[in-house]
Amino acid sequence: MSAAYPKTFSATKVGPLDLKNRIVMAPLTRQNADADGTPTDEMTAYYARRARGGVGMIITEGTYETDDLNCKAYLSQPGIANRRHVAAWKKVVDAVHAHNVPVIMQLMHGGRVCDPRCLKAGEDPVSASSGQSNGWVLYTDTDDEKQDRGIDGDWPKVTFPKARGLTEQEIEKIADGFAEGAVRAVEAGCDGVEIHGANGYLLYQFIHPATNLRTDAYGGSAANNVRAAKLACERVRQAIGPDKLITLRLSQDGVDDFMGAWPGGVEYAEAVGKALADCAADALHWSSFDWTDNRDPNSDEPMPSVIGRSSGKPMIVNGGIAEGADAEKVVTSGAGDLCAIGRPLFAHPDWPHIIRSGEAYDWTPFDRKYVICPPVDYAHCYPADLRRPNWNPDLSSRRN
Numbered sequence: 458m459s460a461a462y463p464k465t466f467s468a469t470k471v472g473p474l475d476l477k478n479r480i481v482m483a484p485l486t487r488q489n490a491d492a493d494g495t496p497t498d499e500m501t502a503y504y505a506r507r508a509r510g511g512v513g514m515i516i517t518e519g520t521y522e523t524d525d526l527n528c529k530a531y532l533s534q535p536g537i538a539n540r541r542h543v544a545a546w547k548k549v550v551d552a553v554h555a556h557n558v559p560v561i562m563q564l565m566h567g568g569r570v571c572d573p574r575c576l577k578a579g580e581d582p583v584s585a586s587s588g589q590s591n592g593w594v595l596y597t598d599t600d601d602e603k604q605d606r607g608i609d610g611d612w613p614k615v616t617f618p619k620a621r622g623l624t625e626q627e628i629e630k631i632a633d634g635f636a637e638g639a640v641r642a643v644e645a646g647c648d649g650v651e652i653h654g655a656n657g658y659l660l661y662q663f664i665h666p667a668t669n670l671r672t673d674a675y676g677g678s679a680a681n682n683v684r685a686a687k688l689a690c691e692r693v694r695q696a697i698g699p700d701k702l703i704t705l706r707l708s709q710d711g712v713d714d715f716m717g718a719w720p721g722g723v724e725y726a727e728a729v730g731k732a733l734a735d736c737a738a739d740a741l742h743w744s745s746f747d748w749t750d751n752r753d754p755n756s757d758e759p760m761p762s763v764i765g766r767s768s769g770k771p772m773i774v775n776g777g778i779a780e781g782a783d784a785e786k787v788v789t790s791g792a793g794d795l796c797a798i799g800r801p802l803f804a805h806p807d808w809p810h811i812i813r814s815g816e817a818y819d820w821t822p823f824d825r826k827y828v829i830c831p832p833v834d835y836a837h838c839y840p841a842d843l844r845r846p847n848w849n850p851d852l853s854s855r856r857n
């Protein structure tokens with residue numbers, strides 16, 4: 458019996474990297490690092506387990522690249538800002554590489570939605586323009602965090618301080634921060650980096666017209682709005698050379714605006730894609746909770762198709778891909794070259810093996826903090842030798 462979803466499980470190349478299949482683990486913040494941003498042994502085990510589960514590549518959770526300019530967004534977020542971080546990430550990367558899986562590190566600056574508890578005393582958060590986020594609902598069922606933040610109610614809202622707009626000189630410094638973090642990520646053994654331009658954080662705040670009110674070279678048009686992200690990619694490329702993968706993640710919604718849409722919809726996406734055609738990133742990564750929903754009443758074309766077409770770049774497509782058939786649709790419909798899988802890989806590290814066997818995947822419920830409520834017994838996992846490239850599931854011999 459041949460494996461299900463042949464294109465999803467076909468080998469491919471992205472930038473300089475060879476991947477055994479087209480399934481990528483999406484970046485997923487877990488806040489499992491030490492308070493000083495040092496990755497923990499728990500993180501090593503978590504990533505190694507997902508590498509063993511059959512993914513073609515891992516993108517790490519969003520990691521802060523520097524201690525400067527209020528980059529860190531979350532408590533217990535990992536950093537790649539110093540030697541201690543490099544040494545601890547090396548353990549994670551080595552454990553992933555032991556399964557012959559490449560890993561790139563997502564680098565992010567939180568901008569105006571950094572957890573206020575991460576900001577340096579007396580300093581304002583920074584953004585594309587001065588302004589304040591509308592805040593977000595705290596998805597937690599525990600009282601500790603509410604108490605810590607001094608908020609209450611069933612759906613309490615976290616507020617953020619007013620941010621100040623960055624100077625052009627500081628934008629250069631931010632880009633250099635990404636480059637310095639990328640060099641450290643490579644020192645830790647990473648096969649490349651992803652620049653986070655999505656989900657409400659700093660570079661998204663430049664790319665989204667609602668949060669970028671600048672009138673200089675960094676605002677006012679799609680080409681200007683992506684300039685800061687392009688500069689970061691360019692500086693990273695100069696710093697880590699051509700042999701490492703660089704991806705740039707994009708989205709139209711963000712952590713403080715889950716239903717967010719780019720004004721202009723598909724037309725704006727097309728202009729963003731065109732402006733990124735000569736970007737130093739090897740591939741672009743569309744982030745969403747449903748990649749088929751472009752939130753544009755005037756067009757049916759999914760955003761990753763639009764951006765892939767107008768940029769000419771390979772696309773990683775993310776959002777709501779829960780079944781093997783969903784993944785196969787992405788890679789056979791021309792929407793993208795790779796699928797990035799988030800919540801299903803929280804739920805089961807063997808997700809690639811499960812769908813490859815052709816079995817239905819049981820969508821798993823999450824609580825409000827995205828803690829998995831597994832319907833399956835984790836101890837009952839696929840055998841480790843599944844990483845053999847010639848492994849082929851034979852369901853006919855399976856006990857029912």
Ligand SMILES: Cc1cc2nc3c(=O)[nH]c(=O)nc-3n(C[C@H](O)[C@H](O)[C@H](O)COP(=O)(O)O)c2cc1C
Pocket residue numbers: 483484485486487517518519563653655656706744745746747775776777778797798799800801826827
């Ligand atoms: C708890 C949680 C943490 C996340 N952390 C990150 C992150 O660090 N960086 C990022 O770009 N996206 C992050 N995301 C977004 C996911 O990468 C992905 O876009 C989202 O889960 C939708 O994909 P899915 O339908 O496959 O889960 C996070 C999502 C969740 C639920």
